[in-house]
Amino acid sequence: MSRPDEEQLVDIILAEQLQYTNAETAERGGLTPEQAARLWRNLGFPDPGDETAFGDADVTAVAIVANAMEHEILDEDTVFRLTRALGQTMSRLADWQATILVDQLESDIVRGKSDSRADAALELAQTSVPGFERLMVHVWRRHLAAAAARLTALGENDQALLSTDMTVGFADMTRFTALSNRLDDASLASVVEEFETRCGDLITAAGARVIKTLGDAMLFVHPDPVLATKISVDIINTIGARPKLPDVRVGLATGSVISRLGDVFGPPVNLAARLSQVARANRLLVDQATADALGDTFEKRVLPPRHIKGFGHLSPITVSERLPFRSR
Structure with a gap:
């Protein structure tokens, strides 16, 4: 069982209450339970079974995928290839960021800025996550633009x-x-x-x-x-x-x-x-x-x-x- 400070840290980062099962999330978002479970796996997470592991933001994510397939913006195979790429990239990014932040936590304790790792982690989550979320989306857009430019430069062949x-x-x-x-x-x-x-x-x-x-x-x-x-x-x-x-x-x-x-x-x-x-x-x-x-x-x-x-x-x-x- 996780400690209260760990639960609090997760709540701050996710910024919502986890209240739905996979089946409920799929129904609210417009996918079948099988499609929702496949999406969850592609994003890099284990099968949640019947646990209440999802929140409203997860429903929105499912709805985005369902809308793309329903209106034939993207076919199902393309959607799941994109989500697999997203899951693998974000998993590595999150691990990388967490490792870097550990150094910051230790530094905050040494300098007396925080009394414990838990306090330092909570403060960082509250102050840095929103700003870095916006930065992450901006950097992704810049890289997507650069990738599109490279493809365009290759011509129509x-x-x-x-x-x-x-x-x-x-x-x-x-x-x-x-x-x-x-x-x-x-x-x-x-x-x-x-x-x-x-x-x-x-x-x-x-x-x-x-x-x-x-x-x-x-x-x-x-x-x-x-x-x-x-x-x-x-x-x-x-x-x-x-x-x-x-x-x-x-x-x-x-x-x-x-x-x-x-x-x-x-x-x-x-x-x-x-x-x-x-x-x-x-x-x-x-x-x-x-x-x-x-x-x-x-x-x-x-x-x-x-x-x-x-x-x-x-x-x-x-x-x-x-x-x-x-x-x-």
Whole structure:
């Protein structure tokens, strides 16, 4: 059973009384109980059974979905694909936010701002949730507009909407397993967060997109091989210069990728990951397609053939900044 302060915290965040079962919510919102249960699962929550686990806001959410299907704004398959994407994204976002807020709670207690974690959590919920809810919707709209613009830029070719040429980058911290065995939890979390923050800043500032983070690695894409290479060099120079961070290695590959479910798929994705795994610390390896697109912008050196899992024997190409000419 949850403690009273936990129940109070949940009530503040949800801002309503939970009073309906799944069947009652479905009836009020206009879906069948089976559809409502499927919606709930797609959003990332366990089957509530006959518990009173829903409120008026849940009824409104069900009604939105029912209206979209009833008026054929969206077909049922599309609705449930969208809600699954929403559930998975929001679950990760909520966990991420809660972890960050724990640090704030501890800081409030140390500084004497709050007497207990429960008091600090309640105060944060009351003061920050409404504002961040508006911010979250605004940021989602901005990202949706950017995604729509990218699709529009691909033109009217249906095939182009399914796949497009991209340069895929995979930045990977070296010796991360050994590091994780040596550091305590707080120190390890700090290393991962700094890596993700600094890499993410370099990637997004240059017009690339972070596709996902994997703890010790980051996957990103850019339509321009030259700019993707510059980003990779900047990551190596920045992360490699940080004494508190492990060395980093980057793999780049260019070719046709498929964008689905917020992720990218295709041979360039796999090859970029493989190249990062065989690269030396603070080195960038690229495939032939990427190297061909670079011209004389960077220094390039073809390495001896080696076995790349899933691709046979390839000759990776190491790329570095071209040093300026100095006259004697």
